[in-house]
Amino acid sequence: MKQNWQNDREYMSYVEDLINTEEVQSLGEFTQHHYSTRLDHSISVSYLSYRLAKKWKGNARATARAGLLHDLFFYDWRTEDYDGGTHAYVHPRVAVKNAEKLTELSDLERDIIIKHMWLATIAPPRYKESYIVTFVDKYCAVNEVVVPVYRNTLNKVTSLFKVAS
Template sequence: MTKKWQYDQEYLACVGDLLATEEVQRLAEFTQHFHSTRLDHSISVSYYSYRIAKKLGWNAKATARAGVLHDMFYYDWRTTKFSQGSHAYMHPRIAVKNAEKITELSDLERDIIIKHMWGATIAPPRYKEGYVVTFVDKYCAIKEALTPMLRKFKVKPSQTIAR
């Protein structure tokens, strides 16, 4: 199934090199928010954030790249526990380290990745683009978790009363 982002050449120019890496493609092996893969989630966050940043005239490229990389960790967050902190605190730091293995990060990209869990963590984003990714991440997580349930309760056209 093709997605809208796959036809957006400007978006692909920003993130295509990342999407082509084995490390990013490995995210498809992990379930995220119950009904999506971590790769699908990361691309959704990246693409929606990119579109918002672009419309506002902000740094759309850095926003898109950080969106792809914001959840670049390779464990099941529901079962893995850390002695140094919660998953909300740890996974952005792990994602930055993993991202730095495949690309150079700007200060903006690094801050977006580290602070995208603001709300569940204390430190807010330093840059406006970070707020976009933070809020889009929450939106996508809720949408991904609830979509199958909402589909289940959706009224079919054949069930409506025509007058």
């Protein structure tokens, strides 16, 4: 998914103070969905959610900011233990605590971050923007896992046909 988020002035005006922090940049050190970093994933979720919120007359600023911060946790969820429940339940709460160290969160932004794992957790989102980030997060996760595998498989099949011809 090619996105031109760096050149979108409105989007950057909403997230620039966050995206350049050491905490957010450090997400680039964590693999998220096998083929992407947590930073790349967070930016993808943030930017696509922002665009949808604008289109559907939602709060684009809150959506962009909370989308960027929705996975602001600093552990490898595949290998590290965490107390308090499943990763789907724990990491949004950790992300909110970490986000609150960077910026003041509105009730909307807090709901977006806490509820982005709905369907894997019980409590549904309260706001339209929370639903947007929830479903964009799932869309991006699938894209980050399936598309690289599909491309790799397609390349192998194409190579086999070239050898056979």
